[in-house]
Amino acid sequence: MNFKTILVHLDHSLRSPARAAMAARWARAHESHLVGLLPSGLYDGIIPAGAIATGMTDYIAESSDYLRRRAEAVAREFRTDIARSGPLSYEVRMVDDVAADAVVRYGRASDLVVLGQSDASNRGDTTTRGLAEDVLMEVGRPVLVVPSAGVFEGRPRTIVAAWDGSRESAVALRSALPALRQAARVTLISLRHPHDEDNTQRLLLSDMIQFLLRHGVQARAESEVTEIDIADALLSRLSDLGADLLVMGGYGHSRLRERVLGGVTRQILEQMTVPVLIAH
Template identity: 80%
Template sequence: MNFRTILVHLDRSGRSPVRAALAARWARAHESHLTGLIPTGLYDGIIPADAIATGMTDYIAESADYLRRRAEAIAREFRQDIAASGPLSYEVQLVDGVTEDAVVRYGHASDLVVVGQSDESARRDTTVHGLAEHVLMEVGRPVLVVPSAGEFSGVPKNIVVAWDGSREAAVALHASLPALRGVRVTLLSLRHPRDGDDAQRLLTHDMIQFLLRHGVQARAESEVTEIGIADALLSRVSDLGADLLVMGAYSHSRLRERILGGVTRQILAQMTVPVLMAH
């Protein structure tokens, strides 16, 4: 298995070039084909108030033309950045559909989908709030979420894999295998004191052997924490100097996570390194 096709969502936000550069580095490292997906925003219903001159008789046509020109400008910048950074198999797709639906639809034809963390400060134009959460639940592919702050200069070399024995954790672990080979990998299990040590569920030794048979050398680490699992996970990622976190998403229903404040939501809100998730 490999990331033969990587899809990256591009938009007008200031983080879009960072996301595109990261996706391009992953594509080169894995000899992938990169698709830059640019939803125009035509059906998102978000057009800057000052984008269309007052007095226009055909506002809909002028809006569509503005959005198309803006998308083409994003595409030009993407192409220029690719050309400046070296050879790469890539394409650009401009689509008029609703952004969430477009990313999911094109994501079905990809091995990895790259999106950005929601950023309230950049919530304008075609920037879509909650895109990562929607794509995670619907696309059926691993999703690489890029933080709304920070620079990420290369492909990850020090990866933490969150392991709790769940279906979602197993899916994420398997989906991340191409990224785990030849790098430092820590299989991290966290629990609260009241949870007990469920070695039968974790099968840590078996998971390490599974990874070894896939050419991945990993070390296992198990910790008991008094704080929230998400906080403990982010803290350990920082302590280890990791540059990628791999984890399953929404082990409980998304409704339950919203009510209880789940680990997935907290990671998506507070992440400081890219996170590869799968549901």
């Protein structure tokens, strides 16, 4: 498996250029085609206060025109940044669909979907709130979530993979192989609480190390017992190891349009300090 097509969600938020830049770096590193997906916001129904002058006779037409011009400005910035950073196979797709639906539909024609962490600072814009969670449960592709703060240059060199022997963590590990092959250091981390059942047999750590080795990935494994929350312990180990990417499974299920994620997944997505490659 390779990341031959990478899709990045573009919007008018302050973090969109940083997200796009990371997607472009990954696309160059993996010789991928990059798709910048840009929902206009027309069907999300979000028009910033004061964007349309009062007294307009055709508010719907004026709103549509405003959103189109805003999307075109984002697209121009994306193209300019790509041209400035060097040659790359890419395209921009401007669509009027609901953001989550558009990312899911176009994401299924991609190998990796790049999204931003929900940013509480964009309180006036609800189109991307919970977008990563919604997309993760439906797209059927790995999702790379970029934190709402911080600078992340270059390709990830130190990668931590959360491993608990589950289907979701196996899917995530398999999905991350292209990135793992390019890393200098890969660590599989398994965590449990003192009163949890000893899952050594389920983890098959030595087998997983051999699996990765056959795919060209040299990795080491850690199995630890912790008294604190699993998510907090994982975030602490990321800091200790100087990791610049976390790979993990996304736990939960979807029913109708309600999203229910496991506590560890949700906490990591809320408190992440490095990009997270997550799969379900």
